[in-house]
Amino acid sequence: MERIYLDANATTPLAPAALAAMMPYFSEHFGNPSSQHAFGSAPAKALRRARGQVAALLGAAREDEILFTSGGTEANATAIRAALAADPNRREIITSTVEHPAVLACVDALERDEGVIVHRIGVDAEGRLDLDAYRAALSEDVALVTLMWANNESGTIFPIEGLAEWAHEVGALFHTDAVQAAGKLPLDLAAAGVDMASVSAHKIHGPKGVGALYIRHGTRFAPLIWGGKQERGRRAGTENIPGIVGFGAAAEMADPAGAAQLAALRDHLETEITKAVPKVRVLGDRRDRLPNTSLMAFEFVEAEAVLMMLDRAGIAASSGSACSSGMIEPSHVLRAMDVPFTAAHGAIRISLTRETTRAQIDRVIAELPPVVARLREMSPFWTQVVEQGEAVS
Numbered sequence: 039m040e041r042i043y044l045d046a047n048a049t050t051p052l053a054p055a056a057l058a059a060m061m062p063y064f065s066e067h068f069g070n071p072s073s074q075h076a077f078g079s080a081p082a083k084a085l086r087r088a089r090g091q092v093a094a095l096l097g098a099a100r101e102d103e104i105l106f107t108s109g110g111t112e113a114n115a116t117a118i119r120a121a122l123a124a125d126p127n128r129r130e131i132i133t134s135t136v137e138h139p140a141v142l143a144c145v146d147a148l149e150r151d152e153g154v155i156v157h158r159i160g161v162d163a164e165g166r167l168d169l170d171a172y173r174a175a176l177s178e179d180v181a182l183v184t185l186m187w188a189n190n191e192s193g194t195i196f197p198i199e200g201l202a203e204w205a206h207e208v209g210a211l212f213h214t215d216a217v218q219a220a221g222k223l224p225l226d227l228a229a230a231g232v233d234m235a236s237v238s239a240h241k242i243h244g245p246k247g248v249g250a251l252y253i254r255h256g257t258r259f260a261p262l263i264w265g266g267k268q269e270r271g272r273r274a275g276t277e278n279i280p281g282i283v284g285f286g287a288a289a290e291m292a293d294p295a296g297a298a299q300l301a302a303l304r305d306h307l308e309t310e311i312t313k314a315v316p317k318v319r320v321l322g323d324r325r326d327r328l329p330n331t332s333l334m335a336f337e338f339v340e341a342e343a344v345l346m347m348l349d350r351a352g353i354a355a356s357s358g359s360a361c362s363s364g365m366i367e368p369s370h371v372l373r374a375m376d377v378p379f380t381a382a383h384g385a386i387r388i389s390l391t392r393e394t395t396r397a398q399i400d401r402v403i404a405e406l407p408p409v410v411a412r413l414r415e416m417s418p419f420w421t422q423v424v425e426q427g428e429a430v431s
């Protein structure tokens with residue numbers, strides 16, 4: 039049985055060319071890029087090359103605007119802490135209710151331990167930011183606005199350029215978690231006007247444990263990790279050279295324009311599933327969504343059960359729920375979007391990789407509807423719906 043991987047927003051397979059580029063830096067080019075002797079020169083050169091490759095993917099104006107980190111999580115934490123340290127007179131942060139835990143847990147800690155005031159802006163049913171609430175929260179006390187470019191669960195895209203402009207009107211720094219946007223949307227950070235942006239290699243067919251923070255030239259900055267002078271004193275610690283080389287290679291191979299074509303496959307999936315299955319809703323912004331992402335909520339089934347049966351059929355997807363204290367709770371994103379309880383519990387995220395084929399999607403279209411039907415037959419809620427003679431469509 040061919041196993042079909044449809045969980046690209048969790049991680050992507052390492053591109054063989056990225057792996058091949060990395061290999062020599064585990065062996066013959068093991069040197070420390072900070073060393074003055076001959077062993078340091080190949081790794082130092084590789085580091086410069088990778089910085090250029092990542093800068094090009096992001097549309098950075100200068101290569102030294104790229105700071106390598108251990109991943110998206112560290113990039114987010116670095117940006118948030120740096121903004122607060124840069125201007126001690128500003129003690130407020132604006133973010134949204136649908137950010138990744140890498141942002142939300144970080145600002146929660148700052149609120150709890152350091153008295154920072156956090157404004158969490160809500161979203162509508164399609165996951166779109168409440169612009170009025172955002173405008174109202176902006177003031178000269180705001181150190182940082184941190185809003186994601188694209189949501190990992192719903193795929194909804196925030197209008198980053200306009201949001202950044204408003205932040206700058208009150209003198210706040212603007213950071214965006216672009217982990218899901220990079221490689222899937224054409225990014226031009228120099229033009230977008232953002233001050234900082236986080237990206238992660240493993241979401242673009244690079245290795246895990248490496249990412250970058252884009253820091254616009256001239257942005258006020260303070261390091262998160264102190265020590266040696268690596269990364270121009272902005273992030274101490276000997277660089278993860280093989281990882282960074284793999285990240286650079288993956289960045290060079292990324293094809294955001296090509297990723298746009300995934301939308302046709304994704305739309306085909308949604309059209310056929312909504313035809314074949316009653317009581318399903320497609321979530322996320324219907325006009326402005328990541329091309330590879332589909333979040334569908336099947337009413338009156340448990341997402342976990344659907345995923346288990348799909349997995350048995352060789353199809354890997356993920357759900358919009360997470361267990362907390364023994365209960366399966368809809369994710370914070372689904373709750374923020376106010377998805378009704380019966381639908382939120384049956385929300386499945388299917389996220390395509392650039393390797394996903396039409397034949398694979400057709401297999402999902404064949405396998406998924408009978409799985410949902412079988413589970414509904416066992417559901418007392420579903421039986422009630424059918425007995426009450428509700429039009430099931």
Ligand SMILES: Cc1ncc(COP(=O)(O)O)c(C=O)c1O
Binds near residue numbers: 048108186217
């Ligand atoms: C939106 C978003 N931000 C941040 C991260 C974290 O990135 P990393 O796994 O590289 O720490 C992820 C990955 O799950 C993500 O989807």
Ligand code: FES
Binds near residue numbers: 359360361366
């Ligand atoms: S059982 Fe589904 S997230 Fe834990």
